[in-house]
Amino acid sequence: MKARPTFQTPLPQRISLVTQTVSALRKGIRTGLWTGHLPAERDLAQALQVGRKTLRAALKELEAEDLVEVSVRSRRRILKPLSKRPRLAQRHTVGLLMATPFQSLHTRRMILLHSLRESLTRAGFESDLHVSPRCFSAHPARALEKLIASHPGTVWLIFGSREPMQRWFIENKIPCLIIGSCRAGLPLPSLDVDHRAACRHAGALLLRKGHRNLALALPLDSFDGDADSELGLRESLTPSPGIHLHVLRHDGSNAHLCRLLDAALASAHPPTSIIVARAIHAFTVTMHLLRRGLRIPHDIAVISRDDDPFFAATVPAVTRYSISIPDYVRRVSTAARQLAETGTLPPKTTRLVPAFVAGETV
Known part of the structure; x- marks a missing residue:
């Protein structure tokens, strides 16, 4: 009988889907994609494109490693401190987040949005338009967690927002620029008309x-x-x-x-x-x-x-x-590019003073 040959090199390993899911979760925690708590199971499974059974097995491994623990309402709290968030030089996607569908915007906002996306494209960035009224609600956390989990590596331009949404981005350390006014005292960069x-x-x-x-x-x-x-x-x-x-x-x-x-x-x-x-x-x-x-x-x-x-x-x-739309687009585009390249902007408010057009109605 012919002897089976033996090899000194390691045999190839089949990596299970659970192991790959654990790796993806670790990376998300390490890079700061999630802080405080992980998103809900349904949102995580959808973002990672795995079944709930696979996800739960992966989460059990993270619990065994003391990376997460089950807290109130079965939410999983992140236990270990995160490493420093990496520079965002690899981030080439700018998310444009608004509450109103594009076709319902007034003409000037449509022109502004179209010009802004053209400017970002010329600068080598991709721009994704997201419409989510739930993200602009009084309780936006769940909708925002789902959106951010589905689009890691994205910096955000937010068109109009209220305090709950602004605080969520601060607490979760997600790079963003408020196109509109930010609530006084909140350390977020914003740009608006005066x-x-x-x-x-x-x-x-x-x-x-x-x-x-x-x-x-x-x-x-x-x-x-x-x-x-x-x-x-x-x-x-x-x-x-x-x-x-x-x-x-x-x-x-x-x-x-x-x-x-x-x-x-x-x-x-x-x-x-x-x-x-x-x-x-x-x-x-x-x-x-x-x-x-x-x-x-x-x-x-x-x-x-x-x-x-x-x-x-x-x-x-x-x-x-x-x-001036060209001036407005230039300012927003410059800020968006800095945000995508470095991951930070000074938390200051920029105001553009509009010009008075006399018209005939006064």
Whole structure:
């Protein structure tokens, strides 16, 4: 019988799927992809593309190694301290995260987004657009954990956000740039239009024109930039006596905004001027006032805090505030590239002061 040959070199090993899953989990913990707690089992299984049975076997190994432990609500808490997060020079993907589908964005935001993606592509970066209203909710942690677990190695540009979401990115040390305003005191980089300065200027202009009864239309789901708008307007009105300000907080629908405007016009101090946040709502206000037979600006003046290309075609041309899209894109693109290349940005707020476009509605 012929003897079986023997070899001095190690035999090839078959690596099980459980072992590969353990390795992927260790890497995620080591690089800081997850901190505090691991995502829920369902989200982890989906992100790693393995079955729940395989995932649980891998998690048992991590528990045996004292890397994680089961805590409240069966969440697995990470026990061992993480090594220093590596430099992000290998990160070439920029995630663009927003709550509103692309097709529902107003024209100016569409142009900005398209120009920004072109700029990032020319610089050698990929950009992925993600739409997730749940990430912008009052309790975004679960949705954010699922999203980040599915897209490791990504830095994020967040279009409009609220405090719970901002705090989650801080606590989890995920590199991001807030496109919009960040809650005061939170150490995140942000870039936004200076709505406070714009509305302060608008208020002073209306006072010089003799207006004493004013209105400000803001959406109920307002972001910090909208709060700045009210603050800036009140700053301009405070020194003057006999001023009445109606703040119309609407739900974004035409019907609600028009009802609030009708109620203000029927009040004891009907507004003779109105400043409107968001260009699309300025269209609604202008059309409704004309439908009521009011002459603009003879009976009531209208100022839009934001710009839209269609304003140039309206009659009368709407008075508004505008920023340079090329300058805005350049600033965002430069910050995004720095974030992708280094993983950090100074936690400061950058404000772009918009230009006043006189129009014909004041």
